[in-house]
Amino acid sequence: MGFLNWFSSPDPRVHNLPSGSFTVDRHGKVMSATVGADFPASLLHDIAWEILSVFKEARTAQMPLAEVSLDFAGLQVSARDMQGGAIIFLSPKNPLATPSPAGAKP
Amino acid sequence: METKHKILILDDDTDWLDTCRDFLAQLPSQPEIRIAASGVRALAMLDAQKFRVLICDLKMPRMDGLQVLSIVRRRFPSLRTVVLTGLQDDQFRSRAYALGVDLFWLKPDMQENSQMFLDCIESFLGREDADGFRDNHARNLLDVIRMECLADNSSVLKITSSRLVAKIWFHHGELVDAAAEGADGEAAFRRILKWKSGTFESLPAEPERARTITKSVDALMAESEQRIDKYVNPGSPEELEQQKLVEQLAAIAVEGAEFLVSIPAKKEIAPKSWGVKGTENLTAWARHAEKTALRLGEILSAGPLNYVAGSNLERQLLLLPQNGKTFVVGWPPEAVGEKLFEQTKKLTFAWDS
Numbered sequence: 001m002g003f004l005n006w007f008s009s010p011d012p013r014v015h016n017l018p019s020g021s022f023t024v025d026r027h028g029k030v031m032s033a034t035v036g037a038d039f040p041a042s043l044l045h046d047i048a049w050e051i052l053s054v055f056k057e058a059r060t061a062q063m064p065l066a067e068v069s070l071d072f073a074g075l076q077v078s079a080r081d082m083q084g085g086a087i088i089f090l091s092p093k094n095p096l097a098t099p100s101p102a103g104a105k106p
Numbered sequence: 107m108e109t110k111h112k113i114l115i116l117d118d119d120t121d122w123l124d125t126c127r128d129f130l131a132q133l134p135s136q137p138e139i140r141i142a143a144s145g146v147r148a149l150a151m152l153d154a155q156k157f158r159v160l161i162c163d164l165k166m167p168r169m170d171g172l173q174v175l176s177i178v179r180r181r182f183p184s185l186r187t188v189v190l191t192g193l194q195d196d197q198f199r200s201r202a203y204a205l206g207v208d209l210f211w212l213k214p215d216m217q218e219n220s221q222m223f224l225d226c227i228e229s230f231l232g233r234e235d236a237d238g239f240r241d242n243h244a245r246n247l248l249d250v251i252r253m254e255c256l257a258d259n260s261s262v263l264k265i266t267s268s269r270l271v272a273k274i275w276f277h278h279g280e281l282v283d284a285a286a287e288g289a290d291g292e293a294a295f296r297r298i299l300k301w302k303s304g305t306f307e308s309l310p311a312e313p314e315r316a317r318t319i320t321k322s323v324d325a326l327m328a329e330s331e332q333r334i335d336k337y338v339n340p341g342s343p344e345e346l347e348q349q350k351l352v353e354q355l356a357a358i359a360v361e362g363a364e365f366l367v368s369i370p371a372k373k374e375i376a377p378k379s380w381g382v383k384g385t386e387n388l389t390a391w392a393r394h395a396e397k398t399a400l401r402l403g404e405i406l407s408a409g410p411l412n413y414v415a416g417s418n419l420e421r422q423l424l425l426l427p428q429n430g431k432t433f434v435v436g437w438p439p440e441a442v443g444e445k446l447f448e449q450t451k452k453l454t455f456a457w458d459s
Contacts, residue, residue: 014164014193015170015407016197017197017406017407046402047402050398053394053398054394054395054399057391058416060387060390061390063387063391064418067417068395068414069415070403070411071411072204072408072410072412073204073205073408073409073410074200074201074204074408075406075408075409077402092197093200093204
């Protein structure tokens, strides 16, 4: 029956923005997470890799960073370096609740 | 010859597409209505033809509506976008507005308030021709501001230009306050007058808004015109360059930044910097961090990137993409984090103008 699955289209869905935190080791392996189980593990890995690469590039540039924060209109991704690994916080934002047009704050 | 505007409807439900097409055929301006059943197909159609409005569902297989909208936002900034979905979740509404959609409607609401929906779509089709605001922002915005004052109105004018949002507060026909690009008051008002394009909408008055602008609208506009005249009739190139440098350095000194690096998009153009020597490493990191952030934003459909911040015991860094450049500003560790984004925006604006 698996053969028939090739012809079926994937379920339509919209991913929720992730909320919670997780820790990764220096190899990008997720050690623990409070992010909802419905959030794809592959995306969690992608986030981890990208964040670790920002820390790594900073070390390569001889300006090691202890904390990094990526601020988007809908989500803030904050991370703290932990000896090559990281703890990463994902905080969705509600732009409609932003009181000032000046935007979000770091 | 009269040309009809085109509307593109994107939804994975083909029955709904047919229903929607028949429904929109009632629009008074009789636009051409095209349909697409997938995000990829819709993007291909947008590439091939000029559309005025995109009506987009959110819940779709493979490429969802938010992903489509984030691409559309970047590639077709003048396209008016409407989300029409069955997802009754405020989070999606917020995310859609964060991506810059013009309107968010639920499918049941659209069926219940069909005339209102048609009016909204018709206004998107007609706005460009009716008042020319979108293409000629400066002239019409000035007119609108003058009208608000002459009519003794109390209102809030919200102006959107690309990713920038500004507000101007009026109280009984007097200009009370303005906010734009991290600036307030008169500085913000002057910045708004420099914007080349955008849209505006009138919001309910906020009478409790504290007054920060004491000059009259006419005085501010006259000052602005004098500044424009100065640019139209400039001094020698050396004088101009010197004056610009003084203004840039003054901005850095006022805000209290340690250094600033302006990195052009093209790698072959050398970055400009102040307060730091040997920017190769910093530039390499900034390019990588921005690319990474943009990639992550796209993967997660998290909306436009505001900034990337980094810190260690010695300093704080704030990376800001602006007008095709990347700015990296270094701040002392004791600088107040809450204000850094706005301060950095002010600085980069001074450096970039």
